[in-house]
Amino acid sequence: MSANYDPVQVTPLGAEAVQAMVDEALRAFADAKTLAELKAARLAHAGDRSPLALANREIGALPPAARKDAGARLGAARGQIQQALAAREAEVGAAELEQRLAAERVDVTVPVDLAPVGAVHPITALMDALGDVFVAMGWEIAEGPEAEAAWLNFDALNLGPDHPARGTTDTLFVGTTENNIVLRTHTSPVQARSMLDRPLPIYVVCPGRVYRSDEFDATHVPAFTQIEGLVVDKGISMAHLVGTLSHLAKTMFGDIGVRIRPNYFPFTEPSAELDLECFVCHGASVNDPANPCRTCSSEGWIEWGGCGVVNPRVLTACGIDADEYSGFAFGMGVERTLMFRNNAADMRDMVEGDVRFSRSLVGGAR
Numbered sequence: 001m002s003a004n005y006d007p008v009q010v011t012p013l014g015a016e017a018v019q020a021m022v023d024e025a026l027r028a029f030a031d032a033k034t035l036a037e038l039k040a041a042r043l044a045h046a047g048d049r050s051p052l053a054l055a056n057r058e059i060g061a062l063p064p065a066a067r068k069d070a071g072a073r074l075g076a077a078r079g080q081i082q083q084a085l086a087a088r089e090a091e092v093g094a095a096e097l098e099q100r101l102a103a104e105r106v107d108v109t110v111p112v113d114l115a116p117v118g119a120v121h122p123i124t125a126l127m128d129a130l131g132d133v134f135v136a137m138g139w140e141i142a143e144g145p146e147a148e149a150a151w152l153n154f155d156a157l158n159l160g161p162d163h164p165a166r167g168t169t170d171t172l173f174v175g176t177t178e179n180n181i182v183l184r185t186h187t188s189p190v191q192a193r194s195m196l197d198r199p200l201p202i203y204v205v206c207p208g209r210v211y212r213s214d215e216f217d218a219t220h221v222p223a224f225t226q227i228e229g230l231v232v233d234k235g236i237s238m239a240h241l242v243g244t245l246s247h248l249a250k251t252m253f254g255d256i257g258v259r260i261r262p263n264y265f266p267f268t269e270p271s272a273e274l275d276l277e278c279f280v281c282h283g284a285s286v287n288d289p290a291n292p293c294r295t296c297s298s299e300g301w302i303e304w305g306g307c308g309v310v311n312p313r314v315l316t317a318c319g320i321d322a323d324e325y326s327g328f329a330f331g332m333g334v335e336r337t338l339m340f341r342n343n344a345a346d347m348r349d350m351v352e353g354d355v356r357f358s359r360s361l362v363g364g365a366r
Contacts, residue, residue, distance in 0.1 A: 018077045021051045025081045029088040038085075038092050046081050119358035123225055123350060126338050127207045130227050133251050134205040137244075139229070142204040144190035146211070150180040152189040156317045158266040172211050172222075183211035188267060191230040191329060195318035200325060201233035207334070221351055225334040232310065232320060232327035238270065241307055241328035245274055249304075252341065253279055259301060268308025268329055275301040279340065302340065305332025 025045035032038035044050060052074060059070050131141050153159075154166055165171060165185065174181040190206035198204070207227040214222050231240065242260060249258045257277035265271040277283060278293060283300035285293035292298045307330035312322035335350055342361050349357045 015073060018052070018055070018073050021045070021055070022077045022080055024051075026084050029084055032088065032092065035089070035092055035096060038089060042085055046078070046085060052078055052081065116355075119355055121350075121358050122338055122342070122361040123334055126334055126341075127225060127227060130248075130252070130334070130337070131205060131207055133248055134203075134229065137203075137247075139203040139205050142190050142194045142198075142206045143208060144184075144187070144193050144206070146184055146209060147174050147181055148184040148189045150182050152192045153182050153184050153186075156192040156314065157188050158311050158313045158317070160266075163266070168213070170213055172213055184208075185212055186210050186331065187226045187228045188329075188331065191228060192314075192318055194230060195232060195315070195320055200320070201231075202327070203231050203233075205229045216348065221335070221348070223351075226331055227334055228329065228331035230310070230327060230329045232315070232325055234325055236309075236326045236328055238272075238309055238328065241309070241330065244328075245307065245330060249276055252337065258304075260307065263306065263308075265306055265308055267311050267314050268306075269311045271306065271308035274304045274307050274330065274332070276304045276340070278302055304336070304340070305330060307331070 025041070028041040028045055029038065032041045045052070047053065056074050056078075059067050059074070062070055135141065150166070154163065155161075159165060168177065171185055172183040173179065174183065187206040187208045187210060190208065191204070194202055194204045194206075205227060206229070208225065209223060210226050211223050216222060229244070231244075238260075242258070245260075246258050249256055253276065256279055259275045259277075260272035261275065263271045263273045278285070278296035278300055279302075280295040281291075281293035281298075281300070285291055285296070285298040286300040289298075296302050308328065310327040310329050315322040315325060315327070338350070338361075
């Protein structure tokens with residue numbers, strides 16, 4: 001027998017002691033209800049500091065004849081513990097998975113959106129709504145190119161060669177100024193094209209994008225949208241213009257008043273500015289200094305666009321007999337209309353492509 005053999009020291013290697021360790025490990029595994037608890041039990045009974053692992057270190061203290069029996073006994077015990085641990089891990093893991101699947105159950109029969117939902121841009125929706133007003137009255141939608149001949153953009157509309165709008169500070173030219181091709185500064189060239197191409201009488205509305213050499217800020221963008229209308233027929237007067245615009249305003253803004261005040265435009269004579277009654281204070285702030293209105297600056301009216309009777313020179317330039325026919329025209333910015341209808345304070349929001357802006361205005365509807 002080895003001189004290092006100590007019966008007290010190797011007592012844990014006895015059959016009863018080893019079985020007690022196995023029984024304790026099996027109870028701990030059975031009591032574990034979650035994988036986390038089972039992990040703690042594994043470390044306590046099958047880890048490097050577990051009773052069996054510590055007992056295994058005592059084998060070296062046995063005489064050679066006893067080591068084989070003790071090693072076989074401990075090996076069988078550790079194998080039994082590992083089998084019990086694996087079985088319990090499978091059982092507890094399956095139970096946890098079942099609970100998780102039940103908690104995360106999804107009704108696959110419910111319809112879902114497989115892609116983010118977009119929105120019609122408010123400007124597009126508003127142009128469609130404006131166009132629908134005139135189509136309902138029997139008018140036609142007219143369109144034209146955005147890169148336009150300078151003659152149609154200026155000369156045909158009575159804007160002579162020296163008019164300041166023809167300078168590069170206001171107008172974006174395609175190529176050099178000698179090319180006489182511009183990015184249209186208004187949709188009025190579509191009116192000129194309509195007078196040149198369409199049979200009389202003419203009732204058209206012209207929505208579209210226009211371009212000007214403007215700063216990019218809260219109230220200006222270099223590319224924006226306009227809608228213009230043109231009527232050329234016999235016996236047309238300013239009264240027809242006022243009636244048409246009153247109908248448009250009431251359709252867009254509800255029960256609201258309009259007024260026209262004298263102004264000057266080269267392509268209409270007489271010309272006027274179209275104002276809307278302030279839809280916030282309805283004019284009450286004019287005589288109530290204690291309650292000023294930020295929307296109309298307490299003036300009671302808000303400028304919406306320009307209008308007037310078509311200048312006879314424009315009719316003549318487009319080949320129409322100004323002695324027999326007359327007409328009216330008007331135009332306003334779609335972005336400005338959207339700002340009035342929806343209190344959109346910054347025009348930059350309209351061009352930055354954020355779908356949240358489009359959704360917030362519900363496609364341009366109030």
